[in-house]
Amino acid sequence: MECERPRNLKELIATVLSHESVHFVGFGRHLVTEHEGHCVSLSEFNRVLEVSNSDLYVTVEPGAHVNEVKEVLRTRNLFLPVHHDGSIGGLLGLNLPSEFSFWFGYPSDLVLEAKTLTGLGEVVRTGAKTPKFSSGYKVYKALAGALGLLGAYLEVTLRVFPRPEVIAYLKVRNGLKALESPVRPWGGIVRNFGELETFVTVGGWREKVDKAEEALNALSSSEERPGLEEAESCNRVV
Template identity: 35%
Template sequence: MNAPTDLTHFVPEVQPRPVPQALLEALQARFGAQCSTAMAVREQHGRDESSFSVPPPAAVVFAESTQDVADALSLAQQYEVPVIPFGVGSSLEGHLLAVQGGISIDLGRMNRVLAVNAEDLTVTVQPGVTRKQLNEEIKSTGLFFPIDPGADASLGGMCATRASGTNAVRYGTMRENVLALEVVTASGEVIRTGTRARKSSAGYDLTRLFVGSEGTLGVITEITLRIYPLPEAISAAVCSFPSIEAAVRTTIQVIQLGVPIARVELIDQHTVRMVNAHSKLGLREQPMLLMEFHGSPASVKEQAETVQEIAAEFGGTAFEWATTPEERTRLWTARHNAYFAAIQSRPGCRAISTDTCVPISRLADCLLDSVEEADASGIPYFLVGHVGDGNFHFGYLLNPDDPREREVAEGLNQTLVARALRLGGTCTGEHGVGLHKMGFLVDEAGAGAVEMMRTIKRALDPKNIMNPGKIFSL
């Protein structure tokens, strides 16, 4: 077993601020049925997919317009009460938890696609639109939005955490695909950042400041995104390998040779077994790569043949194609369900999920040592990775009633992050800092850079009401 670690580094500090009855009455007067203090509603908005348990917010406001958000923030500012934006609740790092109490603003009803500018390859949406909803609504235009974090997350939440996912190796992350935002600041002021133009040199890049700010600087109420033409041809394939190292070495060579692969996902043998049981598949229970190629029929064929040759050099076998939409959907659904398959493999467990990312040349060094440590720990785990851009996830499956297991899992996570930072990587490739990675942010960015972030936070949110207690402490 791994040596125990200091759990105080990972347990959220809960310091609720008082929520005056006068604020609750003001919210009820302004929002009526759109404001709820029912315990069931509060508890739903007081948890996410992290392993933390924190008391729920005092009230939930269901915003239906930018003006609703502005009015809620104005009241919260007046009474100096925290506000936590809520999308669909799929966060993995405790972003949604009311560690300082306050109110939750649910943006799920702000779910309209406002404008599709097909000729400019842009779309403007409200924050409650989910990625699947967006792609369903624009598919008749021959366009699609490629950022796919797995969960059917809201686009507002994806902006807030600077999400990416399986397509990032070709299409980038939310950072590259958000052109403009409408944001309500802590004071209730509505501002706009960016335009639909593809580039600008006008002033500070406020769009990038809010993308990844995790609700700590303002509430995103409108988003303008890049969209892309649907590829003329799409082909997916799975390939099994004798070892994780062989699969990783294949990936590194594919990327370094410049093959424009759209997706390349690593799934270890434990996860393949879990996915087979959950999704009733018959995949070979070995480490495998799940790949997808986009382009013209000729370019897709060329890409796939090149990758197949590289895989064969590293012992890759059972190269199987999925060319119909139904076959591809079945494979990718299984991949996206890996988290739930893992949770079901150990009934009653909770997962501590990691998401380190390293330069592609250091991927094997980081991943293989981490696998060896996880195997030696005795903690069940799953491993998946968007390995085309050096990003991978361990999910340590622990008994929530066993403090020893949590200690071991957090120790594994701490060692993994330290290794990634040592190799020039990051503590979080796409999940965000939230509560879980706060200490690691200082290790990665340095005390000076984190203090500069605090300075920005204090300037934009002087009363510290926007999702306080996340990313860093004030």
């Protein structure tokens, strides 16, 4: 099925109102079958609208690629603790955990404010560009993980953090003990490289990460360690 690609909000609203069922995709990569309704790609909504170093947030459109947003933030010495090979809309639509989620939470926990489009073609803005906002219904969080069934993001403001000096993925034998240890890792991942291997994510100043590695070494007899990841590149080590 070919996807319609509206270029602006007016075209998008007209598309939504002219079809009984609409299926939103970020880049048109997904397999869309006939019963899923009319296909609409939000790939044209791909701008980074605002970055605030002082208030620690970034406002983006749903079609922006996560890695491109993280690269923009890198130039501002900021960090978005998520991992997703796709769009911001896809990241929030799935709301899956990553190797940073034990400390920073799910993607929905990073959402501060959002402008959304309902199935009736109404544009709704909820939330505020501050983590302490608590007035009204949190519609901006309700859409996360709903796979587009409750509406579509038009703009979303995400909380970001000062960029750590080092991010390290440390191999451990007992991931549960590592997560419960005083080291307080950011999260963990399990990968199968012929055999199951568990890594925990630790970030911060280099001295702190070095001490964390020493502490976690007591929980694992393995001498294999992925190298430390410099904050300038911030790509996955494993």
